[in-house]
Amino acid sequence: MLEWCNGQPVNGIALRDRGLAYGHGLFETIRVRSAKPRLLDDHLARLKEGCQRLGITVEHSILxxxxxxxxxxIGDGVAKLIVTAGEGARGYAMPSPANSQRILLGSPAPYYAPENSRDGIRVFPCSxxxxxxxxxxGIKHLNRLEQVLARSEWQDPMFAEGLMCDQEGRVIEGVFSNVFIVRxxxxxxxxxxxxxxxxxxxxxxxxxxxxxxIKVEVRDLSWSEFSKADEVFMCNSQYGIWPVRACTEHEWPIGVLTQKLQGEIETILDS
Structure with missing residues (x-):
């Protein structure tokens, strides 16, 4: 596994790093094809916003x-970028000066069953x-314990993803995906x-x-509306689009709009 910190090969980080102590940092999981990072501008735009919100300074030209x-x-695989607030003394207060850490981890491309994309997936309703x-x-901060707990709720391989709601019951996202419906x-x-x-x-x-x-709406989505959708799909930057075939007792077809967007996204990522 290829591992860098601040541009140099390493095999560990400082024990007092605030990313380790408090989750004070962000990460991006970047798909790499033929040595080219896909959707890099989008990843870096989200990272920049996250750094601003968390008070982390990064030299973006160096990054x-x-x-x-x-x-x-890497050539082909995944580059996981982690930016932390760097080392600090005990306590929550930001160190002054704060020296952020830039960590890059290289991995082989993950395997996803081709039938997930072709035939659709069954989704587990996470509690x-x-x-x-x-x-x-919105930002991809390092605090992912909610996702860890949600993913531990199922072991049955018939479920390829889990669906997560917020405290008030609104449908929000998958454990590692975003969600769309067509109505x-x-x-x-x-x-x-x-x-x-x-x-x-x-x-x-x-x-x-x-x-x-295609008309797009970004708004609150109730479980009732989700269950009555004409089509449902999930997505992330690694696998693209997976149609959702079922969740609990609800079932959906693999719709025309989902298939159209699948084709368009695959063309963009392969270009």
């Missing part, structure tokens, strides 16, 4: 160069609820103003749908 060099070594915290909503020809995805991660694939799908003159 850009490190990512490019790192992806050349773990997402906490409402608008100051952290009367309109593409709907949950608003992420209270919690959830604004995925880069989610953004690409919304831009692609707009280009194709």
């Amino acid at each position: 850009d160069a490190e990512i490019a060099a790192f992806c050349q070594l 773990t609820r997402l906490a409402i915290q608008p100051r952290l909503a 009367n020809g309109v593409l709907i995805t949950p608003a992420l103003l209270r919690c959830g991660v604004a995925g880069v694939m989610r953004g690409l799908i919304m831009r692609t749908a707009t280009r194709l003159s």
Whole structure:
């Protein structure tokens, strides 16, 4: 496994790093094809917003160069970028000066069963609820214990993903995916103003749908409306789009709009 910290090969991080102590940091999981990081501008835009919200300073020109060099070594696989607030003394107060850490981890491309994309998936209804915290909503911070707990709820391989709601029962996202429904020809995805991660694939799908003159709505999504959808699919930057075939007693067909967006996204990622 390829591992860098601040542009140099390493095999560990400082024990007093605030990312380890408090989850004070962010991460991006970047798909790499032929040494080229896919959707990199979207990943870095989300990272930049997250850094601003968490008070982390990063030299983006240095980071850009490190990512490019790192992806050349990977070739094909995944580059996980972690940016932490760096080392600090005991206590929650931000260190002054704060020296952020840039960590890059290289991995082989994950295996996803091709039938997930072709035939659709069955989704597990997670009982773990997402906490409402608008100051952290949208960004991909290091605090992922809710997702860890949600993923531990099922072991049955018949479920490829889990569905998560917030504390008030609104449908928000998958454990590692964003969610869309289609209702009367309109593409709907949950608003992420209270919690959830604004995925880069989610953004690409919304831009692609707009280009194709498909109406897109970003708003609260109740379980009742979700269950009555005409089509449902989930997405992330690694696997693209998976149609959702079933969740609890509800079943959906693999719809025309879902298939159309699948084709468009695959073309973009393969270009």
